[in-house]
Every structure is written in structure tokens, then in C-alpha cells.
Amino acid sequence: MMLSGHTTRFAGVLTRVLCTALLPALLFFGTPRQAFAQVCADPSLMQFDVSSKIVRSRVGFTQGLEFRDGVLYESTGNIGGTTQLNTITLDGKVTTLADQGRKVFGEGLTILNEEVFQLTWQERQVFVYDPAGKLKRQMRNPRDGWGLSHDGTNLLFTDGGPSLYYADPKTFKIGKSVTIRAGKEQVAGVNELERVDGKIYGNIFTTRSIVRFDPETGCIDAVADLSALWEIMTPDERASTNSSENVLNGIAYDAKTGLFYLTGKRWKAIFVGRFRDRK
Numbered sequence: 001m002m003l004s005g006h007t008t009r010f011a012g013v014l015t016r017v018l019c020t021a022l023l024p025a026l027l028f029f030g031t032p033r034q035a036f037a038q039v040c041a042d043p044s045l046m047q048f049d050v051s052s053k054i055v056r057s058r059v060g061f062t063q064g065l066e067f068r069d070g071v072l073y074e075s076t077g078n079i080g081g082t083t084q085l086n087t088i089t090l091d092g093k094v095t096t097l098a099d100q101g102r103k104v105f106g107e108g109l110t111i112l113n114e115e116v117f118q119l120t121w122q123e124r125q126v127f128v129y130d131p132a133g134k135l136k137r138q139m140r141n142p143r144d145g146w147g148l149s150h151d152g153t154n155l156l157f158t159d160g161g162p163s164l165y166y167a168d169p170k171t172f173k174i175g176k177s178v179t180i181r182a183g184k185e186q187v188a189g190v191n192e193l194e195r196v197d198g199k200i201y202g203n204i205f206t207t208r209s210i211v212r213f214d215p216e217t218g219c220i221d222a223v224a225d226l227s228a229l230w231e232i233m234t235p236d237e238r239a240s241t242n243s244s245e246n247v248l249n250g251i252a253y254d255a256k257t258g259l260f261y262l263t264g265k266r267w268k269a270i271f272v273g274r275f276r277d278r279k
Helices: 005-019 235-239
Strands: 044-055 062-068 071-077 083-088 092-103 105-110 115-122 124-130 137-138 148-150 156-157 163-167 174-179 191-195 199-204 209-213 218-223 248-254 257-264 269-277
Touching: 044 209, 044 257, 062 115, 062 191, 062 257, 071 105, 071 115, 083 105, 083 115, 092 124, 105 156, 105 191, 115 148, 156 191, 191 248, 199 248, 209 248
Parallel strands: 044 218, 062 105, 062 248, 105 148, 148 191
Antiparallel strands: 044 269, 062 071, 071 083, 083 092, 105 115, 115 124, 124 137, 148 156, 156 163, 163 174, 191 199, 199 209, 209 218, 248 257, 257 269
């Protein structure tokens, strides 16, 4: 199944990129324009080609997704449930490894050096588990928590604004930040991060778009419109997205197969496939 029906419509989006805005692919949160020494090049188009899907045994308010050792790890928020750390097998069985209840709101998730890191939103707590879900320690995040990934050394996270932050995985002390940009424009709302081959893929909150950007420069080099996912959903799967809360959110990657896993909040399906750059 190939997502190709929106090429013509999305070409109009790329035209807006030339004017330092992406519509609807990027959502700007009123951030002012600033002058930069380096102007980012115009983003290109990506396309997501779906090869299969996973139907979940139960849904969660997906906030973070990561692939490890043949299973998906998931962090959930507490809307309609509790903040959990789950695993999802490739045949869809969901198992809860840890449950933090409703006192915190789970956010981004990543795995580094045999430790599973889970952000919380406004509580600014960071939970650190072993791969079996046993809580090892906690850290304090000086900012709100949104998306989370890593570069092998540092934790990389967003807080809803236009910045990507680098944090120490032992203390969560922030070392530096990079402004995420399209052209000269700051881009906020990048959520649920996945680092692949030196670039970061991220959802743009409340949209049907995923961007790819360089974590060193912050420059967005590609954008994908995932609207065609809705066209290949079953009626039941589509109904699970019929809420302003149940947005596209969840990116995981298996380096061995090159497959991405995409889902959304309370979605019944996880879509499996590959991104490719359009010429």
C-alpha cells in the first residue's frame, strides 16, 4: 500500500515552504521571525509507503514509541487511563510493564544504554526503568516534557516550543539547545521524536505531518503528509481517530529491517512501512 494520492495537493504545501511556512504540514505557535547566520534550505517531500499494520489488543494514549529486541515500547498519557510503560508485540499484544497512575502525565520515551527513559509533561519528572519495567531512578527536568530521543550520548527532547534540547542521561542537566527551523522560521510543536541515520523524525502536534530535521543545525530538510493513512484504515480504525485528542503521534524504527512504525493516540492500528524521498 503506497501513500501517493496526495502528491499534487501537497506540492502546494512545498510552495509555501519557499515562503518560510509549511501549511498544513507545520504549525507555528506565534514565534517571531529571527535572523540566522545560516538559512536552512527548502524542505523536500517525503512519502510513507505502508507494507503492513499491527492491530493492537488494547489502545493507549500513545505519547512515545520505541522499537527494541523485536517489540515496541510505548509511553502513554493518562487521558482516559493512566500513565503507563507498555510493550507491544508485532502481533499486537499489549503488556503493561509499569503504571504511574494518574498523578503524572506520561510523554516521550527512548532507550539508551539498557535504560528506558520516560518523560512527563508538566510534572517535569523523568522516570528511568530497566527493560523489564523496574523503576531504577528518577530525575528532574527543568522544562516541560514532550518528545524524546537520543544520539547515543545525550538525551534529545522538546518542550512544545521551537527548541531541541540536549540533556545528560545521568542527571538530565541541559547542555545546549538548537532551534528547529524551516528557512528562517522557527517551528514549534515538534512531538514524539525518533533519531534515524543522524536525522530526527518528529510529529508536528495536531497535524497529519511528520518532519525530518538535523539535530545539529535544527534545519528541517523534509516533510511528509500522512493524510493517506486515513484512506487505508478500516471504518473501525478510522473511528478511533475521530477526536481532536486522538492525533497522529508515535514513531519507532527498527534499524535491522529499516522499517518505521507509525501510530496515533488511541489508534487501534500501528502502520508499518518506509519513508522515501520524492524526487
